[in-house]
Every structure is written in C-alpha cells, then in structure tokens.
Amino acid sequence: MLAEKLMLHILIVLVPVLIYSVFFENRRMVTSPYFSGILYGAASFLCMIFSYYEYGLYWDLRYVPMVLAMLYGGPGAGLIAFGFILAARTYLGGDALWFGYLSASLSLIVPFLFSKRFRKYKPKKRVQLSIIISFWPTLIQLSILLAYLLASTMETGNELFIYVFILGFLQVLAIGVSSKVLEAGIERKMMKQEMIRTEKLTTIGELAASIAHEVRNPLTVVKGFLQLMGKNHKNDEQYMHLIMSELGRAESILTDYLNFAKPKLKQIEEFQLSELIKEVVQLLHPLAAKRGVRLSHQLKPGLYIETDRSQLKQALVNLQKNAIEATPAGGSVRVHLYSKNMSAFTVITDTGKGMNANQLSKIGTVFYTTKDDGTGLGTTVSIRIIETMKGRVAYKSEVGLGTEVTMILPLKYIKSK
CATH class of the missing domain: 1.10.287.130 (Signal transduction histidine kinase, dimerisation/phosphotransfer (DHp) domain)
Structure with a gap:
C-alpha cells in the first residue's frame, strides 16, 4: 500500500516539474522564485495531505519538491516550499508534530548550502548532485524515525524497515527523474536561444553582404x-x-x-482603394506591354481605407510587378478588388510558371527570390508594409498554372453609389 501511495506522490511531484520545464519555459513568471516556490510548495502540501499514515508517522515525498525548489528555483523558492511543508504538518497535527518540524528544518540545511552555486555546475553534474543531496532528507527521516521510536513504546517489526527502504528508494528515484526532466527543459531553452542568436548573426551577415x-x-x-x-x-x-x-x-x-x-506609416489619409489600384495598373501598363503580358482589372468602387497611401502604393507596385515578371509573353495578369466582412480583398492572378510547395513556403523570407536577379526584399517589404497596416497577404500557386496573391486590408467604410 505504501508503494502505491508514493507512486502517486511521484506523479504529484512531476506536475510542477512539467509545468515549469515545458508549458511556461518562455514566460518571465517562471524565473520568479515566488512562482517556483508556490508551485513546488503546493506539490509538497498535496503529498502530505495524501500521505500514508502508519506507525504514528506520515509517509510521503514532501521533501522532493522542496529540494527541487531550493536547487533549481533558488533559496527564496526553497524557503517558500519549506513554509508550505510546515503549514501542512501543522494542519495534520499528531503526536509526532515536533518531530515533523525538526525533520523539515534539518532536511533544508544541505539543499540550502548548495542552492547558490548549484546552477554553476554542468547539467550532468547537477543531476548527479541532486540525487546525492536527496539522500540527506532520507537520512534525516531515518534518524528522526529511530529517535521517535526510541522515545515511544511502540512495537515495530521488519515491515517498518521495508517502509524506510521503499521511501528512500522512491525519493531518490523521484529526484533523479525530476532533475532529468528539468535539465532537458533548460537544455531546450538554451538551444532555442542559441539558434535565435545564430539566425540573427547569419541574417546580419547576409544583409551586410547583400547591401554591399x-x-x-x-x-x-x-x-x-x-x-x-x-x-x-x-x-x-x-x-x-x-x-x-x-x-x-x-x-x-x-x-x-x-x-x-521598420516600416513606418508617415502620412495617414483616407482614400478610395480602387483609385489607387487604377494608378498602379496604369503605371505598370508599359512594363506589361513591353513583356507581352495583358494586364486587366475589375475593381469594386466605393471601398475606402485609411492608411499611408504612398506606402501601400509601393506594396501594390511590388506585388503586381512580380506577377508581370513571372508571366511569359502571351500570358495575362488580372487584378480583382472586392469586399467581404468589412475587409477589402485585392486578388492579383497571373498565368505564369507558378511555384511548388517548397517555393511557396519560402515566400516573404529575407533574401529569397524566384527571379534570376534582385535581392528578394521587394516581396518581404510589401508583406511587412501590409502587416503594419493590420492587413495580411496570402499566396496560392500551382506549377505551370500561375500564382494568386490576395491582399486583405481592413475597410474604413463602404460608400455605395
């Protein structure tokens, strides 16, 4: 019965460990010793509430969360967990109350001494050290148990020593498993930070080379x-x-x-989107004619938006120019404007070579382009500008059939004729 109860305690201990290392690893809250202390303290409290009572003593894994809080959360977190243990022990009461206080106080000493320099060790060393430190509360519990038995007249048998062995073994096992999970979370977070740093350095290097x-x-x-x-x-x-x-x-x-x-919307004004698209179409007609591409449009009037006109014009020029340049002679590019749910949909469809799934997934990535020349920044800049305007851009494409680019922007209002 004791083993089954303590297995439940291992699951209770793993809950805050998993929350700490997986679900909240990117939150500032996790770095707070108060949050860590409360999380592990609650685990200790639950272990004691659902403890196994035998021989006048409460058998549980209360010290495992406290040790983890002290080592991985710092002295502050460990002391908060210690406070939870004292509160739970007071609530439970019993003849061995003062022995419980003494056991908790003595079990705190060794983890507290290692808490400040624990994070300086390497991950493998930390796991080993946490397992070694876990023997200390077990030793304290055994000593307190013997002292309590000597002070009482209770008769004991071999079963008591089996209980002590099971408690010590599962306590070390819980610490070892929890430490491995925590170290895996720490390693994952460090790898993520290193990947971000490497990606930034690579981007800076490519950007510098491209500018030069x-x-x-x-x-x-x-x-x-x-x-x-x-x-x-x-x-x-x-x-x-x-x-x-x-x-x-x-x-x-x-x-x-x-x-x-950093796209900046400098001059915000209210204007009819169809008029701006007409300007861009007229501007790009010579380029389309030169390349033998038919450029047409179907625009719904009366759709008014409020944003930076010149920036949006730049984005539209880039998107339509890309469509024209991707279309071979004899092909066509069509610009269609309509509204839906107070949003303006500008769809640019070409009959060009199209893109496969891999190419489509890279659209908008810095320095990526399907053209032989250019930096690939035109599309990226256009997407950034539209996103700054609280809009978005969606791509659909099939190899040999062409590409469809949809620009969606929030409408100010619709004016019907």
Missing part, C-alpha cells in the same frame, strides 16, 4: 561615368542623366532595406 553587393553596382557605374566626364566634356549631359539614374537606384535599394527593417 547591391549598392556597389550602381556606384561602380557612377564612378565609371565620372571618369569619362573627366576625359570627355561633350557627353557630360548624357552621362549626368545616367549618373542620376544609378544614384536613384542606389537610393531605392537603401529605402527597401530601411522599410524592411
């Missing part, structure tokens, strides 16, 4: 034309036009990077 490459190209052209201007003054006006064009391209590249880093 993209900005260097127009600057090289500018340098070449300035050298020609120094030798030949006849074509200065022509060279100056090309220089300004390349400098404008360099400025555009840097603007894209800045918008990617």
